[in-house]
Amino acid sequence: MIRYLAKRLLSLTLSLIAASLVIFAVIEVIPGDPAAFMLGLNARPEAVEALRDQMGLNDPLFLRYLSWVGGLLTGDFGTSWTYKTPVAELVSDRIWVSLPLAVYALILSTLVAFPAGILAAARRGGLGDVSIMGATQLGVAIPNFWFAMILVLVFAINLRWFPSGGFPGWDDPLAALKSLTLPAIALALPQAAILARVMRSSLLDMLSEDFIRTARAKGLSRRQALWRHAVRNALIPVLTIIGLQFAFLLAGGIIIEQVFFLPGLGRLIFQSISARDLIVVESVVMLLVFTVIVVNFTVDLAYALVDPRLRSRG
């Protein structure tokens, strides 16, 4: 297990280094001089040059890379060029929109997908199964931003149950939750459809296993065998998917944040890209990639703890 852990940690570190190199390289080729951009059209060349020096843009590439990564490691994400505030502060403001949104969506999608998947597997081939599977086909095909627009039309404009956009802040938790509800539903739809399909197929695999026949043979009813043995075992692959989906929801909220004008990480990335605020883009993208890689790593590790066979595969 120690060898396995060491191996995984090494590959985790390598992935993070490679990811940071790729992000740094992409940001480097962005056309346009941020210093000239900040000072405007009428700036004198000397002033631009002085600002470039001050921002460290004239240092050699690898030095700039090292100082960026060094900053990330020590929690210093640099200072935004347009907001003139530390990037860490910008991120921590907005993470309190994006993170709750992702968690909210994950809870909703799990609440819908679990019963739907279990019901479909239990009634395989029946009317319930066919209609749930049909619904998941639809759920995967609907673009979530369009679904969001429909939700706004029905529940915000016509019924006036929820606000159509914006975020009031967490001072009033109820209002905050209310304004995150429609975005979370829109975000959860495709995830719920995928999760329900995984739950169903994983459960169907389990139901054909010998231990279910044994459970039935010792006198458990179909329902008891399903709930006591099959569902519990079917959860392992489902939990993996949930782990992956969380990372996806965090990054995938970008477009939904646009639809509802939510001040989250997605909007921060957008605004920073159009303002050529590269240090913010760099750090936020790195943060998202970091989250995805670390969540994947944790899921792998949890898997290996549960299932010893996976350790030897390395």
Add this chain to the structure above:
Amino acid sequence: MRWSIRACGRGARPVVHLNRNILLGGTLSLLFLGLAALSFFWTPFDVTRLDIPDKLQPPGGDHLLGTDHFGRDILSMIMMGARTSIAVAVLAVGIGIAVGVPLGLLAAARRGTLLDEVIMRGNDLVFAFPSLVIAILITAVFGASAVNAIIAIGIFNIPVFARLARGAALPIWERDFILAARVFGKSRLRISYEHILPNITNLMIVQGTIQFSLGILAEAALSYIGLGAQPPTASWGRMLADAQTLTAIAPHVALVPGLAIVLMVLGLNLLGDGLRDWLDPRIRVQRV
């Protein structure tokens, strides 16, 4: 060729057994392919002509699907948009197959070597990137255009096909007819091309259909946030972005493009599912 093999092996089965998914999915997909093809020769109205007095007409009447806020015919724009969506998605899948499949075959042919390791770790790395964020980054860096949308979507198709091709190729390498080919002195690359590739084509077609539908969704998302095809090129995503402020007064402007996306994606997914059941004999055996 598959048909004849099946006819010999399991004579009881009808030679061509198209399932419901293929029929329904194929019809929907063909409908949009047909609309896109037709748009090269004819559209009901000229989409570049603005006709403000005729704006926001409801469906029915002269304009079958109504008009938008500039008085443009929505059916015509859907047809032109289908062209953009399909072109972007097909080319993005093309990038994925053209780069990913050779990489996967190479990794399988050199299984366990450093090359295999490098290719697979590279795959993991691309998988780890939140694809939408990177697509936004790429289009933001190199400018918003259909070509950059294709590249951004295509890059994330590469590891999908590489991983799938490697996984499908590995068990084939264990088969006797590969051993025979090696005894004949064929090189590993030549075996990959002549014997492995034909045996994994079905799988690639099925996955290609699924990636095609994901490409349609990704293109719509990118052009919705203004990073896809630029005006005057019509795209479904931008039609939705334009319609967003109009949903209260003219819902059809938002409903029609959205439904077009849903039907196209649904059609491709059904087609993919159907093709998988039809082409993969193992699944059929399970069902019998």
